Amino acid sequence: xxxxxxxxxQALLVTLAEQPDDALPLRIAHLAEHLRGELGAALTDCVPxxxxxxxxYDLLRIDSPQLERRVQAALADWxxxxxxxxxxxxxxxxxxxxxxxLADVARQCxxxxxxxxxLHTGRDYRVGAIGFAPGFAYLGELDERLVLPRRxxxxxxxxxxxxxxxxxxxxVYPQASPGGWHLLGRTAQRLFDPHHEPPCPxxxxxxxxxxxxxxAAYRAAGGEP
Amino acid sequence: MSLKVLACSPLxxxxxxxxxxxxGLGVSPGGPVDQHAAAWANRLLxxxxxxxxxxxxxxxxxxxxxxxxWLALSGAELPLSLDGEPLPAWSRFRVRPGQRLxxxxxxxxxxxxxxxxxxxxxxxVLGSVSTQTREKxxxLAGNGQPxxxxxxxxxxxEGSRFARGASVPWPYQPDxxxxxxxxxxxxxxAFASEQRQAFFRQPWRISPQSDRMGVRLRGEALDxxxxxxxxxxxxxxxxxxxxGQPIILLADRQTMGGYPVLGVLHPLDIGRLxxxxxxxxxxxxxxxxxxxxxxxxxxxxxxxT
Numbered sequence: 001x002x003x004x005x006x007x008x009x010q011a012l013l014v015t016l017a018e019q020p021d022d023a024l025p026l027r028i029a030h031l032a033e034h035l036r037g038e039l040g041a042a043l044t045d046c047v048p049x050x051x052x053x054x055x056x057y058d059l060l061r062i063d064s065p066q067l068e069r070r071v072q073a074a075l076a077d078w079x080x081x082x083x084x085x086x087x088x089x090x091x092x093x094x095x096x097x098x099x100x101x102l103a104d105v106a107r108q109c110x111x112x113x114x115x116x117x118x119l120h121t122g123r124d125y126r127v128g129a130i131g132f133a134p135g136f137a138y139l140g141e142l143d144e145r146l147v148l149p150r151r152x153x154x155x156x157x158x159x160x161x162x163x164x165x166x167x168x169x170x171x172v173y174p175q176a177s178p179g180g181w182h183l184l185g186r187t188a189q190r191l192f193d194p195h196h197e198p199p200c201p202x203x204x205x206x207x208x209x210x211x212x213x214x215x216a217a218y219r220a221a222g223g224e225p
Numbered sequence: 226m227s228l229k230v231l232a233c234s235p236l237x238x239x240x241x242x243x244x245x246x247x248x249g250l251g252v253s254p255g256g257p258v259d260q261h262a263a264a265w266a267n268r269l270l271x272x273x274x275x276x277x278x279x280x281x282x283x284x285x286x287x288x289x290x291x292x293x294x295w296l297a298l299s300g301a302e303l304p305l306s307l308d309g310e311p312l313p314a315w316s317r318f319r320v321r322p323g324q325r326l327x328x329x330x331x332x333x334x335x336x337x338x339x340x341x342x343x344x345x346x347x348x349x350v351l352g353s354v355s356t357q358t359r360e361k362x363x364x365l366a367g368n369g370q371p372x373x374x375x376x377x378x379x380x381x382x383e384g385s386r387f388a389r390g391a392s393v394p395w396p397y398q399p400d401x402x403x404x405x406x407x408x409x410x411x412x413x414x415a416f417a418s419e420q421r422q423a424f425f426r427q428p429w430r431i432s433p434q435s436d437r438m439g440v441r442l443r444g445e446a447l448d449x450x451x452x453x454x455x456x457x458x459x460x461x462x463x464x465x466x467x468x469g470q471p472i473i474l475l476a477d478r479q480t481m482g483g484y485p486v487l488g489v490l491h492p493l494d495i496g497r498l499x500x501x502x503x504x505x506x507x508x509x510x511x512x513x514x515x516x517x518x519x520x521x522x523x524x525x526x527x528x529x530t
Binding site: 005006007008009010011013020032044045046047048049050051052053054056059060063064129130131132133134135136138175177192194195199200204 | 245246247248249250251252254350351359360361362410411412413454455456457458459460461462479480481486489491492514517518521522525526529
């Protein structure tokens with residue numbers, strides 16, 4: 001059931017479903033794009049989640065009843081045509097699978113480390129949300145055989161470019177930061193650059209495929225130790 | 226035209242109206258944690274809202290003036306002097322080349338705001354000069370660094386644009402010593418009514434683990450429902466993590482969160498919260514959304530003119 005509720009004085013939370021599904025992020029991205037076009041400067045920020053869209057707005061340009069009416073009107077035509085499974089831009093990210101937690105994840109999941117890599121690279125993921133840090137894209141859905149809760153003790157520092165998993169999601173930490181997910185590998189690919197246009201190559205609704213490479217290839221691509 | 230940094234404490238941060246339009250990519254909005262004090266400092270100088278100024282945490286800043294211009298100081302109560310002569314708080318004042326400006330340490334409040342006529346200049350990153358240290362964005366060099374000794378703050382416009390000094394009218398100067406009663410709008414998550422009552426009934430203490438990301442409260446633990454999927458969050462959101470000790474999000478917050486949200490601080494009370502010292506006591510009361518929006522609109526209109 002779709003819900004609209006105020007989230008503080010200058011934001012409207014739109015809940016589009018109770019549970020995520022694979023195509024939902026792409027549909028939410030389309031809704032966000034439509035509303036950005038419709039509302040222009042009245043919309044100051046747009047934050048998609050797995051089942052939600054948070055609209056930050058300028059109270060001097062629009063009030064909440066007006067905003068709700070415009071959102072309801074946009075929702076009348078939503079989600080529109082059904083979305084094909086392979087819709088959404090596909091990105092390939094090369095990963096050197098030698099993360100600090102690979103052996104530990106293998107042990108906890110009762111799999112050989114090679115099998116962990118196979119399962120992780122064996123499917124395409126959907127970008128459901130980008131948050132936690134600039135360019136940190138939450139990707140789903142992880143193979144159920146790799147599902148583990150977050151680490152009991154988060155690390156104070158996860159190296160930049162780390163590929164990680166937790167629960168049903170996987171992600172790459174674009175910069176060094178504290179982190180509580182399990183580290184499977186490293187990528188040399190830059191996933192956030194504030195001076196680049198666009199700053200982040202990934203967008204909500206896009207698909208991501210991971211490709212295993214060896215250490216030499218990782219270093220050749222500019223991978224840091 | 227500039228001010229040269231002779232001495233400064235660790236958290237003197239260049240801030241403007243904030244970094245907007247990029248929260249969808251996980252970029253924190255940032256900006257001044259006390260929008261009220263910042264707005265007044267700019268207004269005293271005829272600056273438009275959001276013009277770049279300096280947020281000085283706890284005080285401790287010494288500048289050599291290399292400009293003929295006007296400055297203004299608002300926020301935390303601290304000893305302010307120009308060439309040793311005391312200056313009044315919440316006021317604008319003329320400065321000339323060779324003079325020395327000193328901000329001592331705060332006696333009440335946590336953040337002071339120093340503005341310059343025409344604002345401080347730096348190259349924006351993602352549309353803003355607001356300093357985000359965690360994300361390494363903004364500030365003088367664009368890399369999220371706070372002010373350091375030797376830094377040169379390029380500022381504003383020339384000459385004596387004001388005939389005389391001016392101060393913020395008394396009623397608009399908050400008393401940071403008075404323990405505040407902060408107003409809370411309803412939040413999107415369903416909390417059991419006994420838990421909501423428990424939040425509003427008790428006084429809370431500010432934890433020393435508070436910072437520009439959020440204020441942590443200490444008190445009798447609340448029981449929170451479990452939230453499953455992360456979603457976008459807002460300034461002032463009152464999150465309740467598993468340990469039952471609420472966190473109230475401030476300007477340097479992350480863009481998304483997974484903890485349930487009990488309510489949202491009234492936008493005009495966020496700045497007051499940001500001025501509360503560690504270990505001090507705060508209390509909360511409920512307020513309706515419509516009233517908060519009307520007050521916020523009035524505030525925004527006032528400073529836009």
